[in-house]
Ligand SMILES: Nc1ncnc2[nH]cnc12
């Protein structure tokens with residue numbers, strides 16, 4: 063579906079399509095342990111978050127130069143534009159690159175080159191959010207924040223991702239305090255595989271403004287009531303939840319119940335190359351499987367802009383919201 067929308071939960075490394083992975087591997091002299099793109103696609107069968115992360119980090123070996131990151135981001139922006147994305151807040155994982163000897167400056171400058179011309183080329187405004195890997199130490203996260211110092215003019219906020227269970231938000235209290243002092247916006251993955259309690263902790267200890275996923279809040283009615291009352295945005299990723307087996311089938315996704323409870327839900331793609339679709343494909347899937355009404359689709363589109371960090375550019379947000387109001391969602 064190509065109605066106007068913002069995408070707020072998108073790992074740029076998760077947009078690496080098999081064709082680009084092989085092209086970059088050839089260019090950089092990296093040998094992939096797969097015969098061809100079809101064999102690689104065959105490996106996209108995951109039992110849980112960790113089994114996905116193992117492949118996701120391994121494939122990053124092909125990303126080496128600033129140009130590689132520019133190409134990666136350009137490919138995403140072109141696909142996103144075709145699916146109606148007007149604004150994208152894009153995650154990247156600096157530690158997954160610095161550990162391989164690729165400096166954070168190479169990553170930020172490479173991505174930045176694509177984002178700088180995103181508006182002109184694709185009609186998409188962008189923000190960049192750097193994520194800390196929660197299965198690495200808090201010290202490593204703090205080192206990463208310091209290393210990002212020279213690039214903070216390009217970075218809007220910080221996030222927290224990777225293996226969730228056993229790595230509660232509170233582990234990163236200090237680095238989030240420092241991020242806040244630096245004027246960075248704060249989000250965190252919570253309640254994807256981890257318990258509802260991690261969502262509370264992300265809000266109360268890390269001071270986050272949005273929860274990435276937040277799916278498991280539905281297990282805690284009191285938390286649902288709080289999230290609705292405080293209008294805390296949840297960046298849901300329905301196809302990701304099915305592929306990572308957080309839910310059995312898309313029919314089991316609680317999106318309708320979440321909307322009915324007054325939650326500020328948004329729909330996003332997470333790692334679209336790995337999970338079977340970009341954000342428009344996620345919308346198509348939930349519309350068809352959960353029988354969403356045109357009104358519900360409009361609410362989700364509106365939420366995506368309201369939950370965005372466009373509060374530094376209200377005239378633009380108003381323009382996007384006007385596009386949403388003018389769209390005929392019966393056609394969606
Ligand atoms: N869905 C996800 N959860 C946690 N970390 C991630 N990194 C990339 N995708 C992720």
Ligand SMILES: [Zn+2]
Nearest residue numbers: 223251274332
């Ligand atoms: Zn994610």
